Amino acid sequence: MKKRSFIGLILQVLVVVVFIMCLYLFTHDNQVKQVSQSSTSSTSSTSSVVASSKSSSQSSQNQKIDLPDVSSSDWELVLVNRNNIKEEMNPELAEVEGVQVDARIAENVTNFLAAARAIEPNEKLISGYRSVAYQQELYNSYVQQEIANDPSLTQEAAEEKVQTYSQPPGASEHQTGLAIDMSNVNSLNESNAEIVSQIKAIAPEYGFVLRFESDKQDSTGIGYEDWHYRYVGVESAKYMTEHNLSLEEYLNVLKENGK
Missing domain, CATH: 1.20.5 (Single alpha-helices involved in coiled-coils or other helix-helix interfaces)
Incomplete structure (x- = not known):
């Protein structure tokens, strides 16, 4: 047991x-x-x-x-906006169909206009070079017009409204002679969107970009403009378009890379 x-x-x-x-x-x-x-x-x-x-x-x-072999200080990349005010630049001018532009881009403007007319026969140049003095007169007239339309507006409020479609003297690209307004109508942002899209697509071939895109207002300070084209040179125009860059953004990229 x-x-x-x-x-x-x-x-x-x-x-x-x-x-x-x-x-x-x-x-x-x-x-x-x-x-x-x-x-x-x-x-x-x-x-x-x-x-x-x-x-x-x-x-x-x-x-x-x-990056194109260019410098941020090249003449065709000059930056003019409300943060970069310029005095009278007095570029040498040439005339294209009654509109003055920097003589160095006259041929580009002529060829670009011809290509645009192949898309829309009624395309025409509306504006080109404007002196600072003329821009002052134009700007003041717009401000007075806004006040006349709405007497409750203060001078400051009227100017703020005007700056959505016109720039103060010294802040307009038109004084460079490198900017053109081109459309088939006489009113801003009233051209057929499909026509604008097609013309914008060919613009870089002639050194131009549609300057004020709707998604670039944060960098440009300007709302969408369907007729305002800016000459920046063929290489730069193609690069800016491919990488979806405004001129302000493009210049920053160049400077960051020592150009």
Whole structure:
């Protein structure tokens, strides 16, 4: 009887020992798996970060390599806006169908107008070079017109309204002789959108860009204008269009890259 009790006790101890060993092995195996998974996840995350960093670096490098061989100080890239007021620039002028432009771009304007007429025969030049003095007169007349239309407007409020479609003297690109207004109608933003889209698409071939796009107001300070084209040179015009850059944004890219 005692012998059986002793054997039974030994068996119970063995069962407990086996159970403890199994529990240990199971727990240890799970810990190894967790460490392995954590290591794999960490490696994957690190690889993603490295890949993303390489991709970003490659993109930036490609953009730098892709930049035209121009300088932000080149004459055709002169920046004139409300943050970059210019005195009278007095460019040498030439006339294209009754509109004056910088003589250096007269041929480009002529060819661009001809190409635009192949799309819409009624396209015409509306405006080109305007002196600072003339811009002053024009700007003042617009302000007075706004006040006449709404006598409740203060001078400041009237000027703010005018600046959505005309710039103060010294802030208009027209004084450079590098800007033209071209349309098949006499009113801003009333040309057929499809026609504008087609003409805008060919503009870079002649060195022009549609200057004031609807999605670039934050950088230009100007709302959408369907007739205002700016000469920036063929290479720059193509680059700006391909990368969807306003002139302000493009000049920043050039300067960031030492150009």
